[in-house]
Amino acid sequence: MKNKSMNKILALGVVAAMTAGMLAGCGSSASTTDGAAAGTEAASNSAASNGEVPTLVWWTIGGTPADDFDQAVSQISDYAEEKIGVRIDVKIAGWADYETKMNNIINTGEYFDLMFVNNTNYTKFVNLNALENITDLVQTETPDLYNFIPTDLWEGAKIHGNVYAVPTYKDSSLTQFWMLDDAYVQKYNIDVDSIKDYATLNDALQTIKEGEGKSKYPMQLAQGSTFNGFFNNYDGLASGLQPIGVKYDDASRKVVCTLEQDDIMDGLNWLHKWYQDGIINPDANVVTDGGKGSIFGSAQGWPAAATTWAFNAGIEKYDLTQVFGPLYTTETIQGSMNAISANSKYKTEALKVLQLMNTDSKFRDMCAYGTEGNYMEYAEDGTVQKLRDDWNWPSYTQGTFFILSTQADGDPDAWNQVKEQNESAVSSTCLGFALDVTNIQNEIANCNTVWDKYKNDLLTGASDPATAVPACIEELKAAGLDTVIEEAQKQVDEFFAN
Known part of the structure; x- marks a missing residue:
């Protein structure tokens, strides 16, 4: 690989x-x-x-x-x-x-x-x-x-x-992990290794929700702490604008509006369903801190990092499943x-x-x-x-990381894990490219203003994608999204033609 x-x-x-x-x-x-x-x-x-x-x-x-x-x-x-x-x-x-x-x-x-x-x-x-x-x-x-x-x-x-x-x-490559509190994994006999997509995650979350009742929210999100890694499938071209990108394995390197893609829309629908089902905390789109104790977590790192993630969340132990990567992009190197x-x-x-x-x-x-x-x-x-x-x-x-002391209850092999992930990472088809925004600075700024208006509601599940996404796209286009995509495509084509 x-x-x-x-x-x-x-x-x-x-x-x-x-x-x-x-x-x-x-x-x-x-x-x-x-x-x-x-x-x-x-x-x-x-x-x-x-x-x-x-x-x-x-x-x-x-x-x-x-x-x-x-x-x-x-x-x-x-x-x-x-x-x-x-x-x-x-x-x-x-x-x-x-x-x-x-x-x-x-x-x-x-x-x-x-x-x-x-x-x-x-x-x-x-x-x-x-x-x-x-x-x-x-x-x-x-x-x-x-x-x-x-x-x-x-x-x-x-x-x-x-x-x-x-x-x-x-870690210069990106590897995405989902995690569940081990106490609930044991309580409900959940097979964490089998969780690889939204559908299999949903089964686990619904089981926990049904068992714990209305007052327990398995997924705690907040502004600035929305669903981590949501746009992993797309190389953002170092543009700083999440609504555009190239699918990381797209050999044609077509620049697209990510919000118009089926996989992104599918993910947004799952988030909204979880919000409606009480799996996500109802104030997720307005609070700036989701608090501690979240049963579910999503983070980029390596297996041994689970100790730190659990400690920071006030959880005794998280059980991990790797759901994406490792992947190299220009953005991960400059992360x-x-x-x-x-x-x-x-x-x-x-x-x-x-x-x-x-x-x-x-x-x-x-x-x-x-x-x-x-x-x-x-x-x-x-x-x-x-x-x-x-x-x-x-x-x-x-x-x-490589001169850090490891944690007493962590994996002494942690930094080797990081190196191994870097060595096994696949590369985005756009690795090496970074968008020159000189001619589209105003459009990108205007598009980011629009995206900032919608992103917290969408990425916490609070808004219905069926209505919010079309409204967001319409405003993005009015702000110059098509111009940004056209310029990005031109630069990508020229860069990889050489």
């Missing part, structure tokens, strides 16, 4: 797509080309050079922080100050607020030093000249970081031939990165924080699990035992 030309595609195809497909932006090509030199000059003027201990503002995504989160970050900063002479101020935007908050920060020029970015905003922020070109700086100032992360990932992070973010060295602000006063220091994150296991563990003695503790064998379930700075946003 593995694509034998994968490394070549990653090293050449992704770069070619990003270099050729995204050259135009809000800034000139000269400003991006000269960014690395400018970054080095700015770094040399850093306040750290005159004896100050800088505190770097780091914006990221996650759940609502615990009351003592800042205190824990202060302890983490003590370690960072001891090691590299800097402190960090971690600011978390909620799952439902992240996109809007990051856009506002960039558009208003609010100061920050580090920012978690992904395939929904990375290219956009680069084209706004908001992120620092670290192509040279990462090699001269943090060689350990540069040498640790594989070349393919650095190549995959390039735009205009330059690097503007440090990619996280972890988690950390960028440095072009306006940061501490560019070199910011890179040193990311180097520490990717090379120092103690620092990595503290950021991933929380501080020792409060959020976690080490067992005699060096594994981590979580003491609390409210550390809401997600590990996947921070840095590599």
Whole structure:
């Protein structure tokens, strides 16, 4: 199943797509080309050079922080100050607020030093000249970081031939799992391995619902935490617009409106049925946090991650079934990165924080699990035992998995599982392509405004697809969807004709 030309595609195809497909932006090509030199000059003027201990503002995504989160970050900063002479101020935007908050920060020029970015905003922020070109700086100032992360990932992070973010060295392919609380699996004798699609999932959910009664909702969803992985079948072309894509195995690479496809409509109908049947919580489309204890879950990861998923959900054990993947797309490769602000006063220091994150296991563990003695503790064998379930700075946003301590009740083979999934992943037929939105920025923005109006209701099952989908498509077309699809098809055809 593995694509034998994968490394070549990653090293050449992704770069070619990003270099050729995204050259135009809000800034000139000269400003991006000269960014690395400018970054080095700015770094040399850093306040750290005159004896100050800088505190770097780091914006990221996650759940609502615990009351003592800042205190824990202060302890983490003590370690960072001891090691590299800097402190960090971690600011978390909620799952439902992240996109809007990051856009506002960039558009208003609010100061920050580090920012978690992904395939929904990375290219956009680069084209706004908001992120620092670290192509040279990462090699001269943090060689350990540069040498640790594989070349393919650095190549995959390039735009205009330059690097503007440090990619996280972890699971770069997408594998989707569905899970059920083991207590209910045992209680109702459910064969989890047999669950592979909506119909077989429905049988299990209906059994649990009938047994537990009206007050129990087996699937707890919320704004920003809708049905995870719903559009997996479609390569979104790094467009940032879910209503368009190419079926990942479509050899013709036809760009379509995903909402017009039978498989997507089928999934939306199942969600609506579950909402009507009381399987999904009735306030799913209006609350921003689904809470803990969901009997069903859907997540992208690897088998050993079930321990973390269960712990975070307040569940003793989840039983998993793999329902999709592993799959490589351009978007999965760019799914988690950390960028440095072009306006940061501490560019070199910011890179040193990311180097520490990717090379120092103690620092990595503290950021991933929380501080020792409060959020976690080490067992005699060096594994981590979580003491609390409210550390809401997600590990996947921070840095590599491969120096993380595994959890005491987890699988010691976890990181090998990640590597094996990457090695066995199949490739989207559009791997390497990233849409250049220069000529369709307004249309994409307008379409996203429309989609934002409908998505929470549709992806929590609250609205009837029979009426909501046609209404959404009509508004999308009025906002310029056909123009976006036409331009995307043109670019796809040209890219793969070469």
